[in-house]
Amino acid sequence: MKAMILKEFRELRRDRRxxxxxxxxxxxxxTIFGYAANFTVDSIPTRVIGPGAEQVxxxxxxxxxxGEVDADATTDDALTWMQDNDTEVxxxxxxxxxxxxxxxxxxxxxxxxxxxxxxxxxxxxxDILYNPDLDTSxxxxxxxxxxxxxxxxxxxxxxxxxxxxxxxTLEQLAVMPLRPADVxxxxxxxxxxxxxxxxxxxxxxxxxxxxVPFNGNPWLFAxxxxxxxFVVLGLGVLISTASQTQAxxxxxxxxxxLPQILLSGFIFPLDAMPTAIAAIGRCLPLTYFVEIAxxxxxxxxxxxxxxxxxxxxxxxxxxxxxAAVLRFRRDLAPSAHHRAKAKAA
Amino acid sequence: xxxxxxxxxxxxxRFGDFTAVDxxxxxxxxxxxxxxxxxxxxxxxxxxxMILGLLPPTEGELALFDAPPSREGRARLGYVPxxxxxxxxxxxxxxxxxxxxxxGSRATAVPDALAxxxxxxxxxxxLGRQRQLAFAAALGHGPELLVLDEPTSGVxxxxxxxxxxxxxxxxxxxxxxxxxTHYMQEAEQxxxxxxxxQGVAVASGQLADIVGGTTALAVRTDRWQDAFAALDDAxxxxxxxxxxxxxxxxxxxxVRDALGGLAARLxxxxxxxxxxxxxxxxxxx
Numbered sequence: 144m145k146a147m148i149l150k151e152f153r154e155l156r157r158d159r160r161x162x163x164x165x166x167x168x169x170x171x172x173x174t175i176f177g178y179a180a181n182f183t184v185d186s187i188p189t190r191v192i193g194p195g196a197e198q199v200x201x202x203x204x205x206x207x208x209x210g211e212v213d214a215d216a217t218t219d220d221a222l223t224w225m226q227d228n229d230t231e232v233x234x235x236x237x238x239x240x241x242x243x244x245x246x247x248x249x250x251x252x253x254x255x256x257x258x259x260x261x262x263x264x265x266x267x268x269x270d271i272l273y274n275p276d277l278d279t280s281x282x283x284x285x286x287x288x289x290x291x292x293x294x295x296x297x298x299x300x301x302x303x304x305x306x307x308x309x310x311x312t313l314e315q316l317a318v319m320p321l322r323p324a325d326v327x328x329x330x331x332x333x334x335x336x337x338x339x340x341x342x343x344x345x346x347x348x349x350x351x352x353x354x355v356p357f358n359g360n361p362w363l364f365a366x367x368x369x370x371x372x373f374v375v376l377g378l379g380v381l382i383s384t385a386s387q388t389q390a391x392x393x394x395x396x397x398x399x400x401l402p403q404i405l406l407s408g409f410i411f412p413l414d415a416m417p418t419a420i421a422a423i424g425r426c427l428p429l430t431y432f433v434e435i436a437x438x439x440x441x442x443x444x445x446x447x448x449x450x451x452x453x454x455x456x457x458x459x460x461x462x463x464x465x466a467a468v469l470r471f472r473r474d475l476a477p478s479a480h481h482r483a484k485a486k487a488a
Numbered sequence: 489x490x491x492x493x494x495x496x497x498x499x500x501x502r503f504g505d506f507t508a509v510d511x512x513x514x515x516x517x518x519x520x521x522x523x524x525x526x527x528x529x530x531x532x533x534x535x536x537x538m539i540l541g542l543l544p545p546t547e548g549e550l551a552l553f554d555a556p557p558s559r560e561g562r563a564r565l566g567y568v569p570x571x572x573x574x575x576x577x578x579x580x581x582x583x584x585x586x587x588x589x590x591x592g593s594r595a596t597a598v599p600d601a602l603a604x605x606x607x608x609x610x611x612x613x614x615l616g617r618q619r620q621l622a623f624a625a626a627l628g629h630g631p632e633l634l635v636l637d638e639p640t641s642g643v644x645x646x647x648x649x650x651x652x653x654x655x656x657x658x659x660x661x662x663x664x665x666x667x668x669t670h671y672m673q674e675a676e677q678x679x680x681x682x683x684x685x686q687g688v689a690v691a692s693g694q695l696a697d698i699v700g701g702t703t704a705l706a707v708r709t710d711r712w713q714d715a716f717a718a719l720d721d722a723x724x725x726x727x728x729x730x731x732x733x734x735x736x737x738x739x740x741x742x743v744r745d746a747l748g749g750l751a752a753r754l755x756x757x758x759x760x761x762x763x764x765x766x767x768x769x770x771x772x773x
Contacts, residue, residue, distance in 0.1 A: 310576065311571030311573055314569060318542070318565075318573075320592075
């Protein structure tokens with residue numbers, strides 16, 4: 144038994160990725176997620192409008208971070224801001240008592256705001272928009288679509304590609320008179336189509352089983368999902384180029400998946416995270432897909448409200464997918480790469 | 489004069505400080521079977537990967553069909569890698585169909601020996617049949633050059649003979665063949681041999697050229713174990729076939745000295761290719 148334990152330790156010592164998962168990852172996870180795992184929202188972006196705006200803003204509880212006070216703005220302006228996700232709460236003093244519009248799509252923020260307004264009694268009437276019953280599934284299902292796409296795009300794709308390398312058929316493909324583009328597109332297209340099919344099924348099931356409303360433009364949602372798929376498929380290809388075995392690919396994919404689950408804002412609100420941790424979340428593609436999915440499903444938001452997450456995801460897709468294709472191409476046609484380098488020199 | 493299908497001149501490949509292939513030159517012409525011999529780690533597969541253009545050489549020049557290795561060149565060759573390069577989850581027929589489509593060739597017939605396995609997934613058929621399929625896939629598009637990396641490894645003698653029949657048929661039809669092997673019987677079937685040891689081509693030519701520089705003495709004695717131990721202790725390269733002791737590249741006087749007073753009859757014999765290889769390896773090392 145002693146020999147077996149020693150052998151196992153020796154193997155583990157030389158397997159750097161597993162060692163990283165065993166030692167470094169728990170420390171990183173505890174530190175980052177310890178800060179991130181916070182359902183309590185301390186600060187809610189709020190705007191106040193109408194004739195009594197100044198007075199209400201001055202007396203609002205500290206929880207509400209008053210950004211804009213506009214006595215001339217109308218209720219229509221308030222509803223537009225809410226749909227565009229410019230703010231989480233608008234206190235409208237054109238009504239008596241004032242109406243607080245709360246974004247129900249931001250579940251924990253809305254719960255904190257409702258509780259705070261509840262403590263104020265009849266001074267404010269609360270109108271929770273987009274998710275009046277603060278139903279968790281309404282918020283989670285759109286975000287879960289992103290998580291499912293990430294799972295398929297990253298883990299399944301990388302496993303499929305590494306399998307070619309592990310069985311030696313990637314070398315056979317490289318020897319065949321196929322263009323690298325043929326191989327890359329041929330390998331990725333089935334995963335793209337299957338993931339698109341999954342996205343459609345999960346969306347329909349989400350709407351059907353959980354009664355999640357779909358208030359926006361389905362084509363706009365399909366576009367966002369398509370761009371997001373390019374990002375996660377690109378990550379899958381990148382992982383495959385850095386892995387020799389399927390086990391290594393799974394390890395790397397998990398390392399990429401975990402932060403997306405916990406820091407993308409779909410479990411813990413980004414507003415409740417310390418700035419540095421939220422900044423990590425802002426670097427993750429799922430964060431932007433969650434914004435797009437919740438915006439389109441619940442708020443019925445259009446491109447004018449969601450242009451930023453679309454732009455960021457497009458940039459990520461171009462960057463990640465290009466890097467993935469270049470690395471994969473180098474695996475397939477190393478001599479061409481070498482000749483190009485020699486020519487440049 | 490016909491251009492060689494493969495021409496390697498002074499090809500070297502280094503991985504960091506390690507030199508896997510060191511200044512190797514070889515040619516393969518149409519209809520010629522060239523054997524690349526050597527133990528595991530001799531650099532055979534690295535050389536093949538460079539010839540195919542899968543690995544750039546650190547130094548030296550390589551030409552495949554009189555041009556640097558390229559996709560166009562690779563379209564004119566058939567390759568059977570050590571791992572066979574078959575898709576285990578596809579059936580025999582699906583594997584052939586995919587290769588046909590990739591090469592733009594007409595449908596390759598499923599070999600008669602595989603007819604019964606046509607619709608079975610490749611992962612579920614035996615190694616001998618897998619090798620036959622790999623050969624059929626490599627030959628389907630009518631290549632001018634066959635590159636075979638240990639093509640009969642792990643195959644029973646009968647299947648091995650069948651595969652070599654295929655190689656000879658192809659060579660007779662004008663196809664050039666570069667084959668790596670460490671089976672001596674297979675080396676004897678090649679027109680020309682290149683013997684590699686630790687990345688270096690230590691000998692090349694026909695079988696007689698490679699064996700020619702080596703001598704062997706049969707040591708006939710009833711006390712063969714003692715003879716073997718005495719020769720080995722004296723640093724003589726000694727081989728054993730059953731109870732027959734053979735001293736390689738050692739003169740009669742040296743063998744007698746090593747045997748001491750042990751009674752034995754020494755008889756010059758023709759060295760085998762294996763003995764020649766081991767002798768070359770030893771002198772190179």
